[in-house]
Amino acid sequence: MRAALVTGGTGALGQAIVGRLLHDGLAVVVPWIVEAERDRLRERSPVAARDRLRDVRCDVTDGGTMEGLAREVAERHGRIDVLVTAVGGFAGGRLVETDRATWDGMLALNLTSAFVAARAVVPHMTAAGGGRIVTVASRAVVPPAGGFIAYTVAKAGVIALTQALARELEGTGVTVNAVLPSTMDTPANRAAMPDADRSRWVPVDAVADAVAFLAGERAGHVTGTLLAI
Numbered sequence: 001m002r003a004a005l006v007t008g009g010t011g012a013l014g015q016a017i018v019g020r021l022l023h024d025g026l027a028v029v030v031p032w033i034v035e036a037e038r039d040r041l042r043e044r045s046p047v048a049a050r051d052r053l054r055d056v057r058c059d060v061t062d063g064g065t066m067e068g069l070a071r072e073v074a075e076r077h078g079r080i081d082v083l084v085t086a087v088g089g090f091a092g093g094r095l096v097e098t099d100r101a102t103w104d105g106m107l108a109l110n111l112t113s114a115f116v117a118a119r120a121v122v123p124h125m126t127a128a129g130g131g132r133i134v135t136v137a138s139r140a141v142v143p144p145a146g147g148f149i150a151y152t153v154a155k156a157g158v159i160a161l162t163q164a165l166a167r168e169l170e171g172t173g174v175t176v177n178a179v180l181p182s183t184m185d186t187p188a189n190r191a192a193m194p195d196a197d198r199s200r201w202v203p204v205d206a207v208a209d210a211v212a213f214l215a216g217e218r219a220g221h222v223t224g225t226l227l228a229i
Helices: 012-023 035-044 047-052 063-077 100-128 149-168 187-192 204-215
Strands: 003-007 027-032 053-057 082-085 131-136 174-180 226-228
Touching: 003 012, 003 063, 003 100, 012 027, 012 035, 012 047, 012 082, 012 204, 027 035, 027 063, 035 053, 047 053, 063 100, 082 100, 082 204, 100 131, 100 149, 100 174, 131 149, 131 204, 149 174, 149 226, 174 204
Parallel strands: 003 027, 003 082, 027 053, 082 131, 131 174, 174 226
Antiparallel strands: none
8 A cells, every 4th residue: 555644734735635545545644733623623634544544743943853753654654655745825015014934934834844744754755766856835925926925935845855855866766746826726715815706726636736736656757747737
C-alpha cells in the first residue's frame, strides 16, 4: 500500500486532497495543530477508509518534529511514497502596510512549512528509489502581484523551491511539481468575499484531482511542472 504524508490536510483543500488519496487506496498521515480542524477531518473522511487515515499532532514548521514524523511514517509503511504540502494562509497588504509579524507569518506558513516537510521526507524517498512531492502555490502570484506582498513572496518562493528541488532530484526517481489554484471555493473565501462572483472559483475537488494525478504512479516522468488550475 502506498503511503502519503499531507501537511495542511485539515484545511478545506487539504480535506479534499486527503479524501481523494484515500479513495485512491493510499494510507494517509496528516499532521495537525488545531483540534477542531482535526475533528472535522475525521468526520468528513470516508468511513470505509478511516483505518487508512492517521492524524498526528505536529508543528509542520519545526524541523526536528517533522523529521521524527517522517521517520515514523517510513518505518510504519516501509517508505513514504507521496508528500503533499498544502499548508497555507493569506494576508493582504502593500509593503508599507505589512508589519514584520505578518511578513514572518506568511513565510513560515506558506514557504517554510514546505521546505521543512520536503527536507524531512526527501532522504526517505531517495533511499527508497522514488516518490512524489506536490506543493501548493498560487496562480495569483504568476506573475508576482502587488497588494498582498507577503503572501505573493511566500507563494512565489514555493514555486522557486519546487522547481529548484525538481532539478536537484533529477535521476533519483523523485518528482517535484506544484499546483497553482486560482481563487478556490472555500468557506473562508466565501466569508471574506461575500459579494464576489463565485462562478469562476475553483472547486477544491478539482485541485485535489490535479494533486492526485501528480502524486500518482503514472506521473513518473512529470517533474518541475507548474499546473495552473
